Amino acid sequence: MILVLVFGLVGPVAIVAVYRFVPPPMTWLMIERMVQGHGFDRRWVPLNRISPQLVRSVIGAEDARFCEHHGFDWGAMQKAMAHNEERPGKIRGGSTISQQTAKNVFLWPHRDYVRKGLEAWFTVLIEAIWGKPRILEVYLNSIEWGPGVYGAEAAAQVNFHESAAQLNPAQAARLAAIIPKPLAWKASKPGPYIQKRGGHIAAAAGAIRRDGLADCVLR
Numbered sequence: 001m002i003l004v005l006v007f008g009l010v011g012p013v014a015i016v017a018v019y020r021f022v023p024p025p026m027t028w029l030m031i032e033r034m035v036q037g038h039g040f041d042r043r044w045v046p047l048n049r050i051s052p053q054l055v056r057s058v059i060g061a062e063d064a065r066f067c068e069h070h071g072f073d074w075g076a077m078q079k080a081m082a083h084n085e086e087r088p089g090k091i092r093g094g095s096t097i098s099q100q101t102a103k104n105v106f107l108w109p110h111r112d113y114v115r116k117g118l119e120a121w122f123t124v125l126i127e128a129i130w131g132k133p134r135i136l137e138v139y140l141n142s143i144e145w146g147p148g149v150y151g152a153e154a155a156a157q158v159n160f161h162e163s164a165a166q167l168n169p170a171q172a173a174r175l176a177a178i179i180p181k182p183l184a185w186k187a188s189k190p191g192p193y194i195q196k197r198g199g200h201i202a203a204a205a206g207a208i209r210r211d212g213l214a215d216c217v218l219r
Helices: 002-019 028-035 052-062 074-086 097-106 113-129 132-142 152-160 169-177 192-210
Strands: 144-146
Touching: 002 097, 002 113, 052 097, 052 132, 052 169, 052 192, 097 113, 097 132, 113 132, 132 152, 144 152, 152 169, 169 192
Parallel strands: none
Antiparallel strands: none
16 A cells, blocks of 8 residues: 555656656557547647747637646636536636646546546646746647647648748637647638637737736746
């Protein structure tokens, strides 16, 4: 029992420490998608080779308080719970970018209470060991952006034939817009909803820049 407890505590700390410097390998979701026949395209780039436009767009779309919280946005979680109780057919998530990173990199994609508990533990660890710039760097290099497409560089190349560093505000907003449903929505050929959503995200990205809400990762 003691060995299990020690392994359960030390193991996650050790792997998080390694990933502070080494790009995380394939995630459970990537393996699952490959089994489903979606292929694999991921091109790791450091955060300083990802357009600030995309950084601000993703923060504006997914977690506007990313630089202010310590892994958990309790206000957003409470709002999501209230919304889900009122509209159970249209579930809204309250996860931060830190929580999403912990889930994407270390855990399986399907929801259950065990995974949520581990997600919280890994979130605490990456906040303490990695810090905000590394969390966002790993997030932007790991999330799904289309069938078999992972990370900002692959997403930029596949959708716009541009490097992630060269994305303009409109392209960045459209990539951020499809994060919730990357297998259904397309940044390169956006429908009316994605165009509208992208416009809102572009405005949010402007507010993020104006208010300095991405200063913890953009120096």
